[in-house]
Amino acid sequence: KQEVTQIPAALSVPEGENLVLNCSFTDSAIYNLQWFRQDPGKGLTSLLLIQSSQREQTSGRLNASLDKSSGRSTLYIAASQPGDSATYLCAETTGGGADGLTFGKGTHLIIQP
Amino acid sequence: GAVVSQHPSRVICKSGTSVKIECRSLDFQATTMFWYRQFPKQSLMLMATSNEGSKATYEQGVEKDKFLINHASLTLSTLTVTSAHPEDSSFYICSARGNLYDRGRSPEQFFGPGTRLTVL
Numbered sequence: 001k002q003e004v005t006q007i008p009a010a011l012s013v014p015e016g017e018n019l020v021l022n023c024s025f026t027d028s029a030i031y032n033l034q035w036f037r038q039d040p041g042k043g044l045t046s047l048l049l050i051q052s053s054q055r056e057q058t059s060g061r062l063n064a065s066l067d068k069s070s071g072r073s074t075l076y077i078a079a080s081q082p083g084d085s086a087t088y089l090c091a092e093t094t095g096g097g098a099d100g101l102t103f104g105k106g107t108h109l110i111i112q113p
Numbered sequence: 114g115a116v117v118s119q120h121p122s123r124v125i126c127k128s129g130t131s132v133k134i135e136c137r138s139l140d141f142q143a144t145t146m147f148w149y150r151q152f153p154k155q156s157l158m159l160m161a162t163s164n165e166g167s168k169a170t171y172e173q174g175v176e177k178d179k180f181l182i183n184h185a186s187l188t189l190s191t192l193t194v195t196s197a198h199p200e201d202s203s204f205y206i207c208s209a210r211g212n213l214y215d216r217g218r219s220p221e222q223f224f225g226p227g228t229r230l231t232v233l
Contacts, residue, residue: 034221041229042226042227043226046221049221091157093222098145100149100222103158
């Protein structure tokens with residue numbers, strides 16, 4: 001059974017700081033890994049998807065990396081802003097992409113103005 | 114990205130009634146749809162996987178007779194919570210994905226906005 005772990009569970013930093021969120025997974029047969037953002041009481045916003053053949057993806061101030069050998073992914077947020085406050089979820093899928101996603105419990109991020 | 118809608122966004126019902134939630138892919142054909150459930154302060158848990166025209170595959174611990182899933186077309190899947198009880202109160206989210214074997218098809222799942230179910 002796949003497991004996805006995210007640390008820290010919660011993080012509070014001043015505005016402007018760069019920060020890293022961590023995600024680890026147990027299944028080396030990962031097909032892809034996605035990072036999502038979830039605002040309170042809302043659905044998911046997809047941030048970045050990294051396929052197993054890739055090592056990183058970038059979108060604006062976000063950069064996600066994938067290291068299959070160590071079973072880890074990181075989400076780097078540059079120059080954080082109060083609007084970045086949300087819960088960040090990572091999720092993996094296996095089975096050649098046919099399987100559903102296995103989610104971590106998320107990192108609750110607060111950016112202090 | 115592709116757009117997935119869910120209806121209703123919020124529903125409150127009495128214990129013992131059945132509730133149907135619709136998930137639609139608006140601008141692509143969804144060969145596969147997934148249903149997830151999220152309890153307060155918990156992460157999303159996969160409930161079932163449905164492929165168009167086939168019976169849904171349920172995850173361990175999910176009662177298939179209680180959570181009826183129908184995926185009759187390439188753009189619509191429904192989840193019916195039968196004889197709902199307060200412990201079924203949760204946030205239900207669907208996702209949709211196209212055919213993995215279509216050339217150039219993204220493997221990404223696209224998520225609906227979710228349905229918050231409250232059973233009194």
